[in-house]
């Protein structure tokens with residue numbers, strides 16, 4: 001008997017399933033593809049509430065989640081025996097315009113051009129100074145997915161991959177069952193963690209925002225900090241891969257990389273870190289961020305008493321995963337109803 005069905009096996013569904021299982025629930029994940037192949041696979045893995053300039057309650061939510069990361073990763077490593085590429089490497093947020101430099105030179109985390117170059121050699125001449133965000137970092141989201149999956153299996157969470165939910169069948173204010181490609185599935189509670197595709201199952205205000213990305217290989221491994229500029233970010237992995245992102249495109253589920261998208265990312269990245277010009281391109285890809293109004297995730301209560309929302313994490317779902325899993329578990333197991341105030 002399953003207590004909870006989680007619809008969607010991205011980072012949010014997996015993390016929540018694990019947290020619930022560790023509190024004694026019997027959990028099944030229903031995923032139409034392979035787990036972790038949606039936005040979770042496409043992400044850069046930055047844990048960057050400060051670089052992302054989150055504000056108000058959302059900033060607090062992000063910082064709390066970033067603070068939860070060391071323990072959350074330790075739990076996953078213990079369950080899975082796998083490394084997740086979690087790296088508190090710090091971030092340089094370069095300032096490229098003199099007007100911005102004058103304003104940001106009053107910021108407590110401002111460092112001048114020389115100090116920026118000391119933090120990271122090889123920065124481009126266009127950098128006038130930067131913010132040094134020592135607590136922002138990264139996780140390798142693809143390794144993280146593998147660790148989450150192994151951890152979920154170690155807890156005997158049932159994972160139904162290749163199973164599409166066609167309809168969440170409701171009767172008045174309750175969900176009665178799921179109509180799926182594997183037939184009718186029924187449990188006490190249902191968690192909706194379907195990312196950018198949420199609207200195909202529920203009339204909620206979630207839309208896809210496409211991001212194109214690419215990676216290059218840095219044989220010298222000299223880049224040791226994430227560089228987060230206003231027009232691109234550059235994320236060095238510990239194995240020498242450098243992830244470069246990302247476009248922000250509001251054009252539905254239009255698939256594919258475009259020449260213009262990749263050209264724009266490369267020219268911005270080369271201006272900021274010129275050594276990229278000589279690096280080999282490894283991969284290009286794209287993904288769909290689940291955008292919610294005011295960029296605030298929809299978490300917890302829905303219009304149906306046994307349907308719980310876990311969607312709309314937009315640009316920061318990898319960062320928000322630990323706190324989302326905790327809040328939803330507190331809600332389901334202990335009845336604690338946390339919420340993020342809108343801006």
Ligand SMILES: Cc1cc2nc3c(=O)[nH]c(=O)nc-3n(C[C@H](O)[C@H](O)[C@H](O)COP(=O)(O)OP(=O)(O)OC[C@H]3O[C@@H](n4cnc5c(N)ncnc54)[C@H](O)[C@@H]3O)c2cc1C
Nearest residue numbers: 008010012038039040044046165195211287316317318319
């Ligand atoms: C280019 C890009 C870069 C990003 N960079 C970062 C970053 O650096 N840091 C960060 O924190 N966040 C980043 N994000 C955002 C982050 O990736 C997302 O917020 C996060 O992955 C959302 O996780 P999720 O589990 O909600 O969605 P997803 O990972 O998309 O998972 C949803 C799952 O639901 C499944 N599904 C959908 N419909 C159904 C159905 N009907 N039946 C069964 N299964 C279904 C899908 O197949 C999918 O596997 C980035 C996103 C993109 C696209």
